[in-house]
Amino acid sequence: MNDNAVHVRGLRKAYGGNPAVDGLDLTISTGEVFGLLGPNGAGKSTTVEILEGHRTRDAGEVAVLGRDPGRPDRPWRSRIGIVWQNDVAPGELTVRETVRHFARYYPAPRDPDEVIELVGLSEKADARITALSGGQRRRVDVALGVVGRPELLFLDEPTTGFDPAARRQFWDLIRLLARDGTTILLTSHYLDEVEALAGRLAVIARGRVIAEGAPSSLAGRAGKTATVAWTDDEGRHELRTDSPTGTVAALGRRFSGEVPELTVTRPSLEDVYLDLIRGTEGSEERPS
Amino acid sequence: MTITESAPAALARPVRAPGTLRLGLARGGIEIKQFFRARDAVVFNFALPAVLMVLFATIFKDRIPDAGGVTVSQLYVAAMIAAGLMTTSFSSLAIGIAQERDEGTLRRLRGMPMPRASYFIGKVLLVLVTGVSETVVLLIVGVSFYHLHLPGSALKWFDFAWVFLLGLTACTLTGIAASSVPRNAKSAAPVIQLPFLVLQFISGIYIAVNTIPKGLLAVGAWFPLKWMAQGFRGVFLPDAAKSLEAAHAWEYGRIAMVLGAWCVVGLLLCLTTFRWKTRRDG
Known part of the structure; x- marks a missing residue:
């Protein structure tokens, strides 16, 4: 259909008459890391599940890697990877056995031991999944999502339950995959995570995209007024200004040197996200 | 931490995907591995029929008059082999798959390039291995302690083999179909075990077939278990024990018919009702 990894026009899905996705448009280019933000119940999960081939849609034009995900087949499935929101069920297999087994499903998988190292589980490779912590199980999920060498990777709240160090390590992994040419669709509640990883993002509310762009310029963020703050004998001062550079220069002259706590x-x-979704919460469809 | 020598993702394709049978064998391998590593489940699945067999065959061991010297213990041993077979196929699949569905394991598998058939091949291999092991355990106990005689003729072994396979197939298919009945993982065991327990009573497993009320046995006769037990009695007991059966015969023709019919019914139920997702997943 076209060269975009994901192409969605006018997507609709209702549950019992309540629209969860209500005329959503989305375009994700090949090789992009794309963030999807939105409050619970905004239609985020429904949208992602339709793209993954797990949910039917009521209407709309959808192409994922050039194919209709409503009719998923094996070759198409081997080109996508999914990291689910919920943990992998704890089993009696070891990490290595699990990753090795699932690697066999794919025509050109990554080396299982390499993937285990990639997600930082080398030391736990021979531990059973039942013996892993929640965060470690999540990494098994990530390993299973990438072991098939997917062209498009879906990450649904991937770092929930990670400690800060594990999150940073996970971010490095995502950057590595992105550099490798993998297109990534990331949904997350952590805005810093989306800002750190995504080249572009969309904010979904009430089943539609209400804003789209680079994290740095979303909803005119780059052009907005900056706040300059400093401290002097009278206490803390805050000044909202369109010309922060001039203000800082003026302050520099006034203090003739360092401006205290500038x-x-x-x-x-x-801030931008909360502004965007303010007033759109409380939609009645099912939570994501 | 590097991804070594990987070409851009898109260039690695297309390569032939692994075959359905090969993946089915691989799935069978991990199913069996997982089963035997979960010690509690192994103990429950394997020991329960053996413990029940020992209890019943020890408590009730009188010689039955006019039945060629057959003891009640021998009846129990033959019947318990049938019940053990149904436990390892029907109830363990119905409960196991219901749990896999509720935990999202099935949905996960559907998100991977796995042929559906491979999943079922894996389950069939699991049932074959556990069913054969269970039967061997029960036969050893029966032969060692309760005067069970292994069949002496090739024909009897042949009867044993086809009753075993046909019964196992029927119970496997109905077990897969029954996995759609429980609404979640927690309710799976009680929802499946209760009717199965009742079925064992009315199929002449816990109550010897010559003492169970005829009306109850007639209800049991609609289901496979009664016929599997009857087929095994015909294999392991002397022919004089026919007199204990409701029809005073082993009825192998009818056994084949009923079990065959349940294979067909089970297959149709599987094909029409099997779900990879829970109801709430839509």
């Missing part, structure tokens, strides 16, 4: 901040992704 900060220049622009609205964070979180």
Whole structure:
């Protein structure tokens, strides 16, 4: 159909008459790391599950890797990887046995031991999955998602339950995969994670995309007023200005040198996001 | 931490995907490995029929009059082999698959390039291995302690083999179909075990076939278990024991018919009702 990894136009899905996805458009280019944000119940999970070939749609034009995910077949499935929101069921197999087994499903898998190292489980490779911590099981999930060398990887809340160090390690892994040419669709509640990883993102609310762009420029974030703050004898001062550089220069002259506790901040992704979804919460469809 | 010598993802294709049978064998391998590593389940699945066999065959061991010297213990041993076979096929699949569905294991598998048939081949291999092991355990106990005689003729072994395989097939298929009945993993065991327990009573497993009320046995006769037990009695007991059966015969023709019919019914149920997702997954 076209060269985009994901192409969605006018996607609709309702549960019992309540629209969960309501005319959603989305385009993800090949090789992109794309973030999907939105409050619970916004239609995020429904959208992702339709793209993964796990849910039927009511209407709309959808192509994932050039194919209709409503009619998934084996060759198509071997080109996508999925990291599910819930943990892998604890089994009696070891990490190595599990990754090795599932690697066999794919025509051109990655080396299982390499994948285990990639997700940082080399030391636990011979431990049974029942003996792993929640965060370690999550990494098994990630290993199973990437072992087939997918062209498109779905990551649904991948780092929930990770400690900060494990999250950083996971981010490195995602960057590595992206550099390798993998297209990645990431949904996350952690805005810093999306900001760190995604080249572009979309905010979904009430089943539609309400904003789309690079994290740094989402909803005019780059152009917005900055806040310059500093401290003097009278206490803390905050000044909202369109010309922060000039303000800082003026402050520099006033203090003739260092400005005490100087900060220049622009609205964070979180500020912009919360602004965007304000008033759109409380939609009635099922939670994601 | 590097991905060595991997070409851009898109260039690695297309390569021939592994075959359905090969993946089925691989699935069978991990199913069996998982089964035998879960010690509690092994103990429960394997020991329960053996423990029940020992209990019943020890408590009730009188010689039955006019039945060629057959003891009640021998009846129990033959019947318990049938029940053990149904436990390893019907109930373990019905409960196991219901749990896999609820835990999302099935949905996960469907997200991978796995031919559906490979999953079922794996389950069949699991049932074959566990069913054969269970039967061997029960035969050893029966022969060692309860005067069970292994069949002396090739014909009897042949009867044993086809009753075993046909019964196992029927129970495997109905077990896969029954896995759709429990609504979640927690309810799976009680929802499956209770009717199975009742079925064992009315199929002449716990109550010897010559003492169970005829009306109850007639209900049991609609299901495979009664016929499997009857077929095994015909193999392991002397022919004079025919007199204990409701029809005063082993009825191998009818056994084949009923078990064959359940294979067909089970297959149709599997094909029409099997779900990879839970109801709430839509």
